[in-house]
Amino acid sequence: MRRPAARLLVLAPLALALLAGAAQAGDIAPHERRSGSTFMAPETQAMQADDTGNPGMLWVLQGAGLWEQKAGASGRSCADCHGSAASLRGVAARYPAFDAASGKPIDLSGRIRQCRSERQGATPWPRESDEQLALTTFVAHQSRGLPITPPAEPRLDPYRETGRQLFTSRMGQLDLSCANCHDDNWNQRLAGSAVTQAHPTGYPLYRLEWQGIGSLQRRLRNCMIGVRAEPFAAGSEEFIALELYLMQRAAGMSMETPGVRP
């Protein structure tokens, strides 16, 4: 795997430019917000738009099968309680949500794992497993085209604030925050790749680089490794706080799941 090393090398000049104070700090103006898909080549955009060519649809298909599959001690499937998956239209656009039982926010993948262990009495799948991603993609796909609508739950606000702080905190050996690139330099390129504005509209999404589908947390992990920081643990409070902030930041933008990215 030589790519990450190459990517780190190209990050270094950017880091220097940022340290020199070349960039303007600040949030992206609402009318300037763009989905990551608008930064892609027309061919990749066409791939995402065409359901027969979007490889993410393979996971949607698998998820549809899992939705009907009975599992665990309860012997029940998702469909046995929730009925048709269409009943979940709009749900993914509201996640992460507040989980009253634990008193903490929970992301969609976490909710599916919780449902699986508590309601179905089955072992939850690991977060990056094919099954977990497939079911999450299938559920999120039901909200495609709907605007992201973060819940107006006041108990989520402290976590959103934590997320904002994480987004703007410099981290790692390159000492870069998310905002250094995604707020201040989104119209630039990092080597051949567009920097983009970091709006999580299409997750879980198919990355051509991964040759598979991956979660938002996997993407965040990638970025953290890129700035040579130690990534947060999978499903950790930090990641969910970041996810909360990112969804708030992208409020009103359309869901695209399953997205395709280069």
Added chain:
Amino acid sequence: MTRSLVSVPPTARRGEIVDIRAMIAHPMETGYRMGPNGAEIPRHIITRLVCTYGGAEVFSAEFFPAVSANPFVAFSLIAAESGTVAFEWTDDEGQTETASAEIVVS
């Protein structure tokens, strides 16, 4: 579990050129990579795709390690008769996966 998506227009006029697409979930592991422990990851790729139309072979392709994971193939056919367009993927472990779709020609 097989995951494949095929796209065949449900109806066509006789003599019309129709677009056919087929995609299948497969790791297409090249055999050139090493796992985290330094051990070789064995090659596991689809080697052949065959498409039949009304029972007759109309398209086939050989795949090699350079083909990406979840291979996607698109080609065109001349709609001659109503019938089944069937796909069969064979991997190097000898496993086959199939999918099919009907086309009505008027």
